Structures are given as structure tokens and as C-alpha cells.
Amino acid sequence: MPEFIVYVQNLKKEYTCILSDNPDEVVKLTKLPAMAKYHQFPMLGKKIAENAVEQELKKYYKEFVKCCKQLKCNDIFDFDYLAYYQHSSAIVKLFEILVQGEQKPEPVDLIESEWIQKCNNSDLLYCKEGRYEQCYSYDYNFHYGRCLADRKMIIPIRTGTEVRLKKVPELTKSIQAGFYNVRIICDDEEFRKIFSFSKEHIYNHYSVRFANDRKKKYNITMEMVQNDDDADFKNAYTYKPKDCVVGNDVFWLWFKKLSELKKTYPKNFLIKHLCSSLWGSHF
Numbered sequence: 672m673p674e675f676i677v678y679v680q681n682l683k684k685e686y687t688c689i690l691s692d693n694p695d696e697v698v699k700l701t702k703l704p705a706m707a708k709y710h711q712f713p714m715l716g717k718k719i720a721e722n723a724v725e726q727e728l729k730k731y732y733k734e735f736v737k738c739c740k741q742l743k744c745n746d747i748f749d750f751d752y753l754a755y756y757q758h759s760s761a762i763v764k765l766f767e768i769l770v771q772g773e774q775k776p777e778p779v780d781l782i783e784s785e786w787i788q789k790c791n792n793s794d795l796l797y798c799k800e801g802r803y804e805q806c807y808s809y810d811y812n813f814h815y816g817r818c819l820a821d822r823k824m825i826i827p828i829r830t831g832t833e834v835r836l837k838k839v840p841e842l843t844k845s846i847q848a849g850f851y852n853v854r855i856i857c858d859d860e861e862f863r864k865i866f867s868f869s870k871e872h873i874y875n876h877y878s879v880r881f882a883n884d885r886k887k888k889y890n891i892t893m894e895m896v897q898n899d900d901d902a903d904f905k906n907a908y909t910y911k912p913k914d915c916v917v918g919n920d921v922f923w924l925w926f927k928k929l930s931e932l933k934k935t936y937p938k939n940f941l942i943k944h945l946c947s948s949l950w951g952s953h954f
Contacts, residue, residue: 715940787850790871791869791874813930813933822919828914831848848912852906854892855892857892
């Protein structure tokens with residue numbers, strides 16, 4: 672087993688650490704040792720008070736080692752978490768092992784990147800000031816993984832093409848994957864709770880379909896943005912169906928194995944981290 676270090680970094684960039692070759696001692700460092708000598712794993716989870724760092728780190732270290740052993744020794748899928756230099760390396764490697772097919776996405780080019788950046792790339796946010804007696808929160812089991820492995824999740828693996836459309840595609844169930852420069856207008860506050868508007872009026876096909884399906888209910892108007900003075904103006908960037916893959920074809924095995932591990936070891940925080948941290952990685 673490679674040597675590793677578990678640590679907490681404070682605002683002064685000082686490290687409180689436990690090294691695997693001396694697990695009974697908490698040490699203070701101003702610089703982490705070379706990654707080739709010690710694989711480095713910062714403490715996951717919420718922030719802790721400075722006067723409780725050492726105590727909490729000792730508890731965390733024991734749980735971390737336990738979680739790693741559960742991942743390495745089980746009847747579902749054995750994975751040596753400590754074999755990788757850091758959390759991100761383990762996340763990517765697990766996916767590379769379980770990814771299905773041999774899809775190799777083309778790099779995102781400048782034009783495609785501009786369309787992506789003009790979307791409202793944030794969480795769904797709505798807040799109404801006030802005092803409320805009853806508040807509720809919802810936690811969907813492995814929601815992130817379920818979205819990735821859904822048969823309706825369309826993932827482009829080739830670059831698309833800029834086009835000009837006269838109107839919003841009506842067949843929203845078969846709308847081409849891509850980005851649309853469409854003006855979506857709705858004054859119903861209830862709709863604003865479930866939809867994020869783009870200042871640039873650029874939406875992906877999921878958002879266009881979502882709004883179109885609720886046009887009557889919320890009195891929504893939708894129209895493609897036009898510029899008749901510019902002959903080269905494009906108001907959509909679409910992908911051909913043959914240049915896309917379905918999420919289920921790529922992520923199903925990854926989703927299946929992690930779901931089984933999560934069910935078997937519900938308190939294993941590393942499994943939970945593996946389930947929710949794949950974003951940004953390439954398959």
C-alpha cells in the first residue's frame with residue numbers, strides 16, 4: 672500500500688496532517704511532501720473550528736482508512752482508492768475503468784465554447800424574502816448519477832454547426848441537441864421558481880423543451896432571435912444525431928456499480944464522493 676497523507680489546510684495555508692507511516696501523531700506542516708512519496712487527500716466535508724481540527728482529523732483518518740478498505744475488499748467491485756495520488760485522480764480512474772464503449776469526444780472549439788458560455792450556467796435559484804414557519808428540503812438518491820445514466824441524456828461527442836432558424840422547433844420531443852438563441856418571456860412567478868433565464872437568450876435543447884412543454888400553463892411566449900440586417904447571423908448551434916451518444920450507453924455500468932456499493936456501505940463517504948464528483952471529467 673502506498674504511503675499517504677490526510678490533511679486540513681487553514682487560511683494561512685498551513686497544514687494539519689496525519690501521515691500513514693505514523694498514524695498516531697498529528698503533525699503541522701507549512702508544505703506538503705512530494706506527491707510521489709505521499710498520496711495527498713484533503714479532508715472532505717464541512718469546515719471545522721480551528722480548535723477542533725486535530726480531534727476531528729483523527730476521527731476522519733480512521734473513517735477514511737475504513738472507507739478505503741471497504742472499496743478495496745468487497746464482492747461488488749474492488750477499487751484501490753489509495754493507489755491514486757489524490758481524490759480527483761481516483762474519481763477519474765474509476766470512471767475510466769467502468770466507462771462503456773470507446774467514445775472519444777472531439778475538443779470543444781472556440782465557436783462551440785462561446786455558445787456554451789452564453790447559457791445561464793448556474794444552479795436553479797429563486798428566493799422570496801420573508802419569514803416562513805414551515806420549510807422543506809428534498810434529497811434525491813444519487814440524482815446526479817441518475818441524470819447521467821438516463822436514456823434521455825444526449826451527449827454530443829463531435830462539434831456542431833451554426834444554423835439560422837425562422838422559428839422555434841415545434842417537435843420538442845425530437846428537437847436536435849444544441850443551443851438556441853430564443854427569447855423566452857413569462858411573467859408568472861411560479862414559472863420563475865422552476866426555470867433559469869439567460870441574459871443572452873441562449874438555451875440548450877433541454878431548456879427549450881422544458882419551456883415549450885409549459886407554454887399554455889404559464890402563458891409563455893417563445894421566439895427565435897433574429898437579425899435581418901446581418902446575412903451571416905446564426906441563431907442556433909445544433910448537433911447531428913449521429914454525433915451524439917446516449918448517457919445510458921456511457922454511464923450505466925458506472926451508475927450500477929456505485930449504486931450497489933452505496934447501498935451496501937451507506938455510511939462510506941468516499942463512495943458518496945465518487946457518486947457526485949465526476950463533473951468536468953472527459954470520457
